[in-house]
Amino acid sequence: MLIALVVLGVACVGLAAVCVWLAGRQRAQEGQVVQLAKQLAVLEQRVKEQGKRIESYQQINIRMGEELRELSRQVAPLPERLTRMEQRDPTSLSFSQAARLVGMGASASDLTQSCGLSQAEAELVARLHQGKLPE
Incomplete structure (x- = not known):
């Protein structure tokens, strides 16, 4: 009977230790x-x-x-308007031709001389088409 009580006591201590360990694990997981x-x-x-x-x-x-x-x-509507503008004055070179000239390196003053554009128009065409390849 004493042995059974000792075994039972050891088992209780073991269970208590497992419970303490499990409680610690539970707190860690929490x-x-x-x-x-x-x-x-x-x-x-x-x-x-x-x-x-x-x-x-x-x-x-x-x-x-x-x-x-x-x-x-x-x-x-701009392409159509440009075409109409080009058709109004067939004696002067068109704006598209001026743009091509700018693409080939023409300056604004070159455009005023060769295309009959005003200085403002030539500068505008030059700025708009500078650095673009001619079409």
Whole structure:
């Protein structure tokens, strides 16, 4: 009977030690869970901030698209207007020819002499087409 009590006592001490060890592990895991919850909160905040940034970029892209559409609408009639302007004065070289000359290195003063453009027109054509290859 004494041996049974000793064995039972050792078993109880062993169980108590296991319980203490398990309680320590549980506290450690609870600490890890708290850390993970904090990290998750930080990540969720970052996701919200990135979502706001993306939404802002989308709004900017939408506005840019609208502005591009408006610019396209404004620019669309220009080739036809240029053609009409060229047809009005067939004796002088056309603006497109002046643009080609600028592409070949002609200066604004060269354009005034060879194309019959005013100084302002020649400077405008030179600035618009400077650095572009002739078509």
